[in-house]
Amino acid sequence: MIDWQRVWAVMRKDWLEVVRNKQLLTSLAIVPLVFAVLIPSAVVLLGGSGILTSTTGEWQGFLDNLPSGIVPAGYTADQTIIYTVIVFVLAPFFLIIPVMTASITASSSFVGEKERKTIEGLLYTPLTNRELVLAKVLGSVIPAVFLTWAAFILYATIVNLLGGPAMGGVFFPTWTWAVLVVVLVPLVGFLATSLIVAVSGRSSTMQGAQGAAMFIVFPILALIVSQATGLMLFDVPVALIAAAALVIIDLATFFFVVARFHRERIVTRL
Amino acid sequence: MSLDLSAQRAPQDIIVTASALSKGFGDHQVVSNLSFSVARGRAYGLLGPNGSGKTTTLRLLTGLLTPDQGEVTLFGESVSANNADRLRGRIGVQTDTSLYDSLNARENLRIWGALYGVRPKALAGRVDQVLDVLGLSARADSLVGEFSKGMKQKLAIGRAILHQPELLFLDEPTAGLDPEASADLIEYLKQMIRSLNTTVIICTHQLHGLETLCDDIGIIRSGELLSTGAVDELLRRRWPEHRYTLTVGGDLARAAQVVTSSIGRTPETSSAGALAFSTPDKARVPELVTALVAERIPVQAIAPVTPTIEQYYFATLNEEVL
16 A cells, blocks of 8 residues: 555655756756757758768668568658658667666665665655655656656657658657657656666665666666667557566566665665 | 663553663674663653664664564554554654755655645644744745754754654754753753653753653663663662752851751752752751751751752763773
8 A cells, every 4th residue: 555645745855856956957958958959950960961871881781671661651762761760760769868867866866865864764754665665766757757758859849840841741750659758768767767776775875876777777778778679660569568568577676676675774874 | 770660650551662672783782681661741861872772772663673682562562564664653753864955944844744644734834833833934945954953953853743743752852952942942842742742752862951851761871771760760769868958148167067966967068158968858957947047047048959860870870880
């Protein structure tokens, strides 16, 4: 039984702390700006200028391996490359955004509490282990997801605005992208944050937690993200089945993290 | 030496019981065979020097740590991993390190109220009330990071009492407070205990002013409880005689002779020029005054001297050392 008033209270507190930390906000803003604005703008502008198509030989191998019919018929070589990069190549970046942003907020909120010793105050409250872990995970995942969605809207706007003339009108997003952004982004973000919370439970400093996240969590997520990229080449039902599998992995990870959460270990290492 | 006078009370009144608690970390035994109990509406002072095991005891009592041996009972229930969270909902805990500096005072209190289940409609009013009582209303919207140590201490206590807990744990509540703020805080705690029948456990080594707050005390050193019981009883046992100081206007030597003949004890002369004496029988004091007046020695003042918790604390620690 989860008391959502308590979970919400911890999440709200974490968000207030993030909003008032300008350094943290800047770090959070940089990742989506790079992936949603800088890279797609460069792709579309370079594609239109013919620079990308001048490397057609290097792209050809990739294009040859795409399933038939995945690129709309009637596109020129320039249009095909722009479409391929915007729709397929940049897709994994949108799974990296929630992972990176959640890792920043998760290591700040959870390990930060340990570092400032405020975690002990929370442990004295009626919060259950499950509520505390859930609040910390959701407190990081929700902003990360909204940030990713904002980045996605920005991304869609930019690629359509800049690429529309070259592509003959609005060409983005696709249905598979909808599954990616709406379903996979929250699930991957949740998994990443749960793993970071698990790892950071054994760290007492933010640097330690981020280091552990870098070496333990990111490789696992890289594997999942790379698999998700492949999903973009299939149809929506396949992506939805993969999302269902990710739900099971998320739940299993969450309950594992809760089971490994020991108050005694935390307070005796403060 | 271990006296547990509070154990004589009716069991239904007991809110906290520590029974033969022991806890160690590695080779270091932090708490050893610690037993005491606290009845509803009483204030218990767990007194001891730094590193004596007070904070570990607090963590054991609140279910944050699991004892290696022994048992903690809160509100009649044995504390376990299954019920500790629920029981903590009836407890308030103040420690000095749990405030959020980047939030303001009102936000710190609101979050804690929500964590303890105070309904949103009642929360705003309750927060204002607590801020008002603690004299922090004017700084309600200031960031806690800008607060002085004393203000933070008050706010931490405000956060612990916000949900009007049945049992309140205070860890060094007067640390860092100036004497006036410390006296104000003790006065407020006394009022709260009286009006809400709150049970309070105070872990501290700052002993000044505790006489007026603590009903019971326990003295802990190196994880062992040297003494525990009701303050009055403990002081009476250690100093069974009534002690007085006498200030006279006339000849001090003559007055001392009158005291000796009347009370049967030779008084001591204090540095302030008063006579100090003790008697097992209070009734002899009016007789002494009559005798002094009969000898035409002006009696300026005669006042009982109450031993303090501080004196008892040091006497107990010194006795154990000897």
